Amino acid sequence: MSDRRVRKASYTIDLVLLTAVGGQLAVLLCRSPEGREKWMLPWDAARQAETMEATAARIAKTAGTGEPTWLEQVGAFGDAKRHPGESELSVGYAGLIPMGTPSPVGGVYAWFPVADVPQLTPRQRLMLDEAVKMIRGRMDQSPVAFRLLPQMFTLTELQQVYELLLAKRLHKASFRRALQAAWLVEPTDEWRSEGRGRPAQLYRYAPRKRRPAQRGIRLDLLSS
Amino acid sequence: MSDRRVRKASYTIDLVLLTAVGGQLAVLLCRSPEGREKWMLPWDAARQAETMEATAARIAKTAGTGEPTWLEQVGAFGDAKRHPGESELSVGYAGLIPMGTPSPVGGVYAWFPVADVPQLTPRQRLMLDEAVKMIRGRMDQSPVAFRLLPQMFTLTELQQVYELLLAKRLHKASFRRALQAAWLVEPTDEWRSEGRGRPAQLYRYAPRKRRPAQRGIRLDLLSS
DNA sequence: TGACATTAGTCACAGGCAGTGACTAATTCG
DNA sequence: CGAATTAGTCACTGCCTGTGACTAATGTCA
Numbered sequence: 001m002s003d004r005r006v007r008k009a010s011y012t013i014d015l016v017l018l019t020a021v022g023g024q025l026a027v028l029l030c031r032s033p034e035g036r037e038k039w040m041l042p043w044d045a046a047r048q049a050e051t052m053e054a055t056a057a058r059i060a061k062t063a064g065t066g067e068p069t070w071l072e073q074v075g076a077f078g079d080a081k082r083h084p085g086e087s088e089l090s091v092g093y094a095g096l097i098p099m100g101t102p103s104p105v106g107g108v109y110a111w112f113p114v115a116d117v118p119q120l121t122p123r124q125r126l127m128l129d130e131a132v133k134m135i136r137g138r139m140d141q142s143p144v145a146f147r148l149l150p151q152m153f154t155l156t157e158l159q160q161v162y163e164l165l166l167a168k169r170l171h172k173a174s175f176r177r178a179l180q181a182a183w184l185v186e187p188t189d190e191w192r193s194e195g196r197g198r199p200a201q202l203y204r205y206a207p208r209k210r211r212p213a214q215r216g217i218r219l220d221l222l223s224s
Numbered sequence: 225m226s227d228r229r230v231r232k233a234s235y236t237i238d239l240v241l242l243t244a245v246g247g248q249l250a251v252l253l254c255r256s257p258e259g260r261e262k263w264m265l266p267w268d269a270a271r272q273a274e275t276m277e278a279t280a281a282r283i284a285k286t287a288g289t290g291e292p293t294w295l296e297q298v299g300a301f302g303d304a305k306r307h308p309g310e311s312e313l314s315v316g317y318a319g320l321i322p323m324g325t326p327s328p329v330g331g332v333y334a335w336f337p338v339a340d341v342p343q344l345t346p347r348q349r350l351m352l353d354e355a356v357k358m359i360r361g362r363m364d365q366s367p368v369a370f371r372l373l374p375q376m377f378t379l380t381e382l383q384q385v386y387e388l389l390l391a392k393r394l395h396k397a398s399f400r401r402a403l404q405a406a407w408l409v410e411p412t413d414e415w416r417s418e419g420r421g422r423p424a425q426l427y428r429y430a431p432r433k434r435r436p437a438q439r440g441i442r443l444d445l446l447s448s
Numbered sequence: 449t450g451a452c453a454t455t456a457g458t459c460a461c462a463g464g465c466a467g468t469g470a471c472t473a474a475t476t477c478g
Numbered sequence: 479c480g481a482a483t484t485a486g487t488c489a490c491t492g493c494c495t496g497t498g499a500c501t502a503a504t505g506t507c508a
Contacts, residue, residue, distance in 0.1 A: 010234050011313060048312070051303040076300035076315040079275040088272070089235060089313070091300040137365070156456075162441065170441060173458075174495060181494090182443035197455025198503035217386065217399060217466095219406040380485075397487075398466060405465090421484025422474035441495095 011089040013055040014043040014124060016074065016131035017065060019111065020099040020148050020164060026111040027128060028063060028097075028104075029118070032084060039117075040084045041124045042109070046091070056093035064104040068095030070147040072138075074131045081123035090123060094131035096147040099161075136165055143184070146205040152188060154200035155179070183208040235313040237279040238267040238348060240298065240355035241289060243335065244323040244372050244388060250335040251352060252287060252321075252328075253342070256308060263341075264308045265348045266333070270315070280317035288328040292319030294371040296362075298355045305347035314347060318355035320371040323385075360389055367408070370429040376412060378424035379403070407432040 017028040032038035042059050046052060053071060060068050074092035083090055103111060112118065114132055117125075138144050145161045159175050179185060186206040193199040241252035256262035266283050270276060277295060284292050298316035307314055327335060336342065338356055341349075362368050369385045383399050403409060410430040417423040 046302070046313075052300070053303075073299050075297050076276070076313075078270070078315075079277075089270075089300075089315075091302075091313075141361070154456085166441075171496065171498095172456090173497075175441060176457080177495080178441050178443045184443060193504070194455080196453075196505045198457080200456055217390075217394060217402050219402045219408060378485085395467065395469095396485090397468075400486080401466080417475070418484080420476045420482075422486080424485055 010087070011046050011091060012043045012083065012085050012087045013046055013052055013059065014041045014077075014083075014090045014092045014127055015056050015059045015063075015095060016041060016092060016128055017060060017063065017068060017095045017097055018114075018131070018135060018148075019065075019097040019101065020161060021111055021113070023160070023164065024113040024115065025132065025164060026113050027117060028065060028109055029112055030063065031108050034084075037118075039110075039112070040120060041127065043085060043090070045085070045087075052091055053093070056095065060095055063109050064106075065097050065109075066101055069098055070096040070142075070144060072134070074127060074134055077123050077127055081126065082121045083123045084121055090127070092127040092131060094134055096135070096144060098150050099148055100150055136167075139165055143205060143207070146184075149205075152190065152202040152204055154192060155185075155203060156200060158185070158203070234311075235270050235315060236267045236307065236309050236311045237270055237276055237283065238265045238301075238307075238314045238316050238351055239280050239283045239287075240265060240316060240318045240352055241284060241287065241292065241321055242318065242338075242355070242359060242372075243289075243321040243325065244385060245335055245337070247384070247388060248337040248339065249356065249388060250337050251341060252289060252333055253336055254287065255332050258308075261342075263334075263336070264344060265351065267309060267314065269309070269311075276315055277317070280319065284319055287333050288330075289321050289333075290325055293322055294320040294366075294368060296358070298351060298358055301347050301351055305350065306345045307347045308345055314351070316351035316355060318358055320359070320368060322374050323372055324374055363389055367429060367431070370408075373429075376414065376426040376428050378416060379409075379427060380424060382409070382427070 015028075019026050019028075028042065029039040030042045032040045042063050044055060044059050046055055050058070052073070056071055057067065060066075060071075072094055074094050076089060076091050078089040114128070117128065119125075120128065135144055139162075145158065145165060148161050149157060155176060158179075159170055159172065162175070163170055184205065184207050185203040188202045188204055190202040191199040192202055239252075243250050243252075252266065253263040254266045256264045266287050268279060268283050270279055274282070276297070280295055281291065284290075284295075296318055298318050300313060300315050302313040338352070341352065343349075344352065359368055363386070369382065369389060372385050373381060379400060382403075383394055383396065386399070387394055408429065408431050409427040412426045412428055414426045415423040416426055
């Protein structure tokens, strides 16, 4: 975005940075130069000397959220939908920022709950929706939930992230049983007291090798 | 590709058409103008007046395989990897063609088993791998297996497609039990005799609404 | 100081689903 | 007609999952 008025980009890299704030998924938006109360996804023109992923990482760095703990391409979006840079094509990237990271200051960037986002251009709106869909769909295959948490976390916090992404309540005992079977976390020596109630032990993400599992076909997930 | 020598494309649409041939996944390649024994994924420059998906469909039509029964974007590929059109960026699409569709004639296009593909440019090789990975990963969420079959098929054929995509043997009784629970197919009145052995009933894909299912978290699928 | 509220963490039972092998059915081939 | 071959089903067993109730450890307040 630094030079979007200097040369017309052949295509842009747009970034959907997500985090968890107050029990909700939130996306980082940036004030648009077109109007004080207009917002947009952060973006920049692609550069030849830089991979697309590097461009996305640089945009995140500029936004001041720290480096994303996870970054993946969402796809290419064109097809006559408008874009803040009027570019022909935009490549969207989704990134995750651990919850609790200090908010960017200065008023140029801000987090918005994904359920309540101001108006975006159609193309960016589509990218946001696809990014959220991708994160939710990737939960079973990638440790995305852990990328939304700090290095150490309680099992209740982990469960809350899963509930947030799955948009459904989970039973505590079931969740922990599945977690134990998957060998994904290991306990630390530390405990955290959250005011009232028994203190919770802190865990860290530490996946271990295990049997190929892979039991059973799941034909019942087809979205018909 | 029709005009790749006329104007330099700002970006291209590349197509990974897949089908099942002889118990293997196969991809459609096109002879490269650079040499008689050079092959490439079919592609064309993007056009402003056309959506990317429409471009992909048109490329498939040109190749003479009939319209793909499924089409989805794989992603955008750039990053200095070479491409037959020397384009800066390529958007890859994956498409499925039902098995048994007559092969394209003329010698310009041909099916190659994905396990034994001639050399491609690095970018196209990457697109092919990602497309195959995507198809395999999408099996649980989309009826891609049915898109590789003709409209009517036997349950044994369906199971073979699943085994092909999952790269693993399935137990007949388990497979059919899961299939029944998912309400995905319905029997027709027709039967097919494949030479020796009892004739098999033909089924068609006919998904029905069913309970949200969605039972249980599966943390044991995380890939590491 | 002791009962209560609150949160963490575990257990055990019941029901359902999946892996498995064996069974029956219908056809071709010799 | 019997053997071989492929389709299709059944029933048993063991594992996994949903569930509620239980214990543990802390803060709060009378």
